[in-house]
Amino acid sequence: TLNVALNDDKHDLKDYQQVYNDIAQKIREYDEYDEAIGFGPALVRLAWHLSGTFVGPKGCPHFSGGSYGGTIRLPKEAKDPANNALENARWLLDPIKSKYSWISYGDLYTLSGVTAIQELGGPKIKWRPGRKDLGEEYASNSVLPDASRDADYVRGLFVRRMGFTDQETVALIGAHALGSCHIQAPILPGAKESTGPGSGYTGRWTASPNFFTNEFFRLLLEDKWTQKKWSGPVQYQNSDDSLMMLPADLALVEDPAFKKFVQEYAKDQDKYFKDFAAAFQKLLELGIDFKGKREFEFKTLDEQDI
């Protein structure tokens, strides 16, 4: 069980906007990273993998995981194979953590996910601070999703274990509009070699992996997905073999209840953005009681003419 007392509000919107801006500048600075996708998608995945360790449900006195303790920085959790390649995202944020030593890892990593979603053209995500760093005894391992599995598994993990609805589950997985799968972790700026293995899957889900869109849903429905012939893990390719899907992605169109939301989001980007924003905030707050705490909403660099 976690100690979920929140840090006092010593910092205001101005302080957190400054951290947001520094993260956003880093995303801009290293736009050539990972075959010109940049660091945005990796930061979204970092926030999700920190938060998605939650074993709930909310209100149950014996829950574990979630973003509160910032535990993905600790060896037990960092070395979970599901977290391969995320050392790169943490590398990007280390100098920001040094500059703003008052911010906890949980707050910094969740804020970086919010920053990336917004800077890549996604919706505004409401965000709340107050997480505190916890030690290795609170770190998780082996609780993040297995990409080779089906709809029942996905529902078991998101709905029964984490307390999301079917609709929120579909909305969250639509984040796969961003980024790509890696056999080897991308090479860091200034480095010669990869930091280590990736997930073992390969390819991008969409043709615009550095823009947050509802493309993932449209492609799921409109392209033709066949099993890729290769020696790697089972994954799917589209008609011209330019894009990919994981088995757990295709589960969203194999299950009728999930598919209903895929169809809705493919048609209606505004609805998708609204639902994603709410579900992503819920993900970042799993297991934490923020009742009555102020929500912050950040301006993008563009909106500040930076």
Ligand code: DDH
């Ligand atoms: Fe994911 N994801 N994800 N994912 N994910 C991968 C990459 C990215 C699964 C598997 C993989 C979510 C849900 C699931 C992002 C966001 C989100 C990769 C490739 C695999 C594998 C990693 C690599 O090789 O570098 C599975 C399985 C699930 C599931 O739900 C069943 C959710 C909910 C999110 C979210 O953000 C809310 C993003 C972004 C990436 C791209 C990362 C990158 O570096 O690029």
